[in-house]
Amino acid sequence: MNLTKTEENYIKAIFHLQQSEGNVTTNQLAASILTKPASVTDMLKKLTSKNLIDYEPYQGVRLSKEGKKQALMIVRKHRLWEYFLVEKLQFGWDEVHEVAEELEHISSKKLVEKLDAFLEHPKFDPHGDPIPDSNGNMVYMRLYNLKDVKPHVLVELCNVGSQSAELLDLLKHKNIVIGTRMEVLRKFSFDNSVEISIKNKPAITISQQLSEALFVKLI
């Protein structure tokens, strides 16, 4: 059951789009893969014949059990390589995605497992996304958008909603990284800015845009 790079990219795109409810539509996939709907239909037929998806014409698509298994392994590789690039090769946050997009298609099972061991089995990638283990299991964590957190609640930054250089730049300047603990002090309804305190430091104010890009867990 060896997949081509293109098939893998489709499978992964379906995986990300189908998160939770509903079927993934042809147009959604075309947009996500930067291709045309007609090409997607062709590929959906192919993936159906390989039993990787459940697909009814005009009704959208979901991954089959086998498809989901394959998707998890691609996501595993993608996130392990991102972790490697940031932690070992000193890449920035914002630079790793495209490279990992290529590295994720290297199929050696042994390579993945040895890389995982070398990295000491990380649980999260540099953007805070969970890394599936070799069985496809990953840590689930209930996350909240910082903009929805009530004042006086202690939280820890776990994930970012964007991987842009701009966001990385801003967070660096504010000395915030994934894992940083903070408390929401108050919120200003005029501009939806949020005042937060990071331990031992004077309170700072962050913009609505920034608060919407930060996902935290309760502690």
Place this chain on the structure above:
Amino acid sequence: MNLTKTEENYIKAIFHLQQSEGNVTTNQLAASILTKPASVTDMLKKLTSKNLIDYEPYQGVRLSKEGKKQALMIVRKHRLWEYFLVEKLQFGWDEVHEVAEELEHISSKKLVEKLDAFLEHPKFDPHGDPIPDSNGNMVYMRLYNLKDVKPHVLVELCNVGSQSAELLDLLKHKNIVIGTRMEVLRKFSFDNSVEISIKNKPAITISQQLSEALFVKLI
């Protein structure tokens, strides 16, 4: 000037086949790439139009200046990844080639340079082959096949003529690695076996087959 994976594999194969003299023939290439001569001819036309090779129908092929430059960068990536796999991920000698065959096609310039730095700019890959630097220069070393070395000459193992698990296994058993220094004591013409001494250890005898797989430099 972006090359496909297939184009890169052809360029690299030509590079390895053309070492020193003569043009590379269509049949040589077909054998090396595990394809048919007709397919090679198609690709040679394509590479000619991209100015990567000098090719006259029926007369064989050589890399152009640009082609050689590209080939050196692919070889650089291949050997850096092999070094990474052995030194960091604990792969065996014999296991790295196929994986590196895939990794070498990842095109990020930044990735190569950062990997090189992470590995501390190694000069040789795990098989003793020189790694081109970012300008395409590599260490040249006059090597001799151990079977041709005269008695009482001190030498150092620099390269192996095979990457098989079998050779690795035998060398491990005899405690020989790349870098091991040895002296040829005498040679037996009955079976072309060679008696060598490795410092502080009792003399050992190696077979003709093994002596032909070992390449050494004089010290």
Place this chain on the structure above:
DNA sequence: AATTATTTTTAGACAAACCTAAATTATTTT
């Protein structure tokens, strides 16, 4: 319920990389 708009699929083509079989060209052998 009928019309219009949107989404999706089908039909027919194309480029990349490969193939087999046949035609050419080059090299050996007689």
Place this chain on the structure above:
DNA sequence: AAAATAATTTAGGTTTGTCTAAAAATAATT
């Protein structure tokens, strides 16, 4: 120098993944 052999190229197809344009199905409006 002619004939036989070997190497190489051409001709014509296939598969994979893509595309545009047209047809069909679904969804949204009136």
